[in-house]
Amino acid sequence: MRERLQKLIARAGIASRRAAEKMIADGQVTVNGKVVKQLGSKADPAEDHIKVRGKLINPKLDQQVATYILLNKPKGYLSSVSDPENRPLVTDLVPEKYGRLFPVGRLDFKTEGLIILTNDGNFANKVSSTRTIPKLYEVKVKGIPPESAIDALGKGITLEDGFRTSPCEIKPLRSAKKNAWFEIVLYEGHNQQIRKMFDAINFSAVKLRRTGIGRVRIGTLAPGAHRKLSEAEIKELMTFRKRVE
Structure with a gap:
């Protein structure tokens, strides 16, 4: 059956569909010897x-078993499959038996928590690009932000880099004399968005952890540990249509 090349490349686990499109545009793909x-x-x-x-992907399409891994990313790991600085990678934390996997979206180097690894480019594209799947975070902030500042974050704020955040769900979890914890639900993924949001109200996010994507939760999974997504979790993420209330 004839399929779009970017879809085949993604299904082979070479790259996400968006990255595959760039490979095609850059002339890195040939069919029967022709670019x-x-x-x-x-x-x-x-x-x-x-x-x-230059590498034949047909065997990968014949042999590939779609794999979906939920990993509790520890602080100090890069959400990538390679790094010129040779820093630790999230892919180092899963057994080689799963084959070549790549992360769905990113968590920055200092952020902990739920990240999904897969070889299914179509799944990765769906989950990372949609603005309907909520991402749930817990953040520890140095100091106690006033309620007015938290309300402003919830309504949307312009960051120092000029990005205007969409409204988000934010609520206090607990606080002490010198810090406070908040739960935040985002539907977008601007680079280091939560850290920059608190910078914008003159408070620092000193610890950040993602605990959920859609209705998938990290639960009691230990840092550095992983598990397979269930069939129900995979299906729900692929068919997610509305926001969680």
Whole structure:
């Protein structure tokens, strides 16, 4: 069956669909020996020889078993499959038996918590690009922000880099003399958004942990540990239609 090349590349676990589109546009993909740069071009892996950067991907399409891993990312790991600075990677924390996996979205180097690793590019594209799937975080803030400042964050605020945040759900969890914890639900993923949000009201986020995506929760999973997503969790993330109340 003929399918779009970017979909085949994603299904082979080479890259997400968006990254695959860039590979095609950059001339890194060939079909039967001919470079294909036209997005939307199709091929049939049963009949055509498809190569990415000179390597045949047909065997990957024949043998691949879709894998979905939930990892409790510890602080000090990079959400990537490679790093020129040789820093620890989230992919180092899962067994090699799962094959080549890549993270769905990103958590910054200092942030902990739930991240999904997969070889299913279509799943990764769906979960990371949609603005309907909520992401749940817990954040520890140095100092006690006034209620007016927290209300402003909930309504949306302009960050120092010029990005205007959408309204979010934010509520206090607990506080002490020198710090406070908040729960935040975001539907977008601007780079280091939560840290920058608190910077904008002159408070620092000193600890940040993602605890949920959609209705999937990290639960009691220890830092550095992982588990497979259930079939129900995979289906729900792929078909998520509305926000959690």
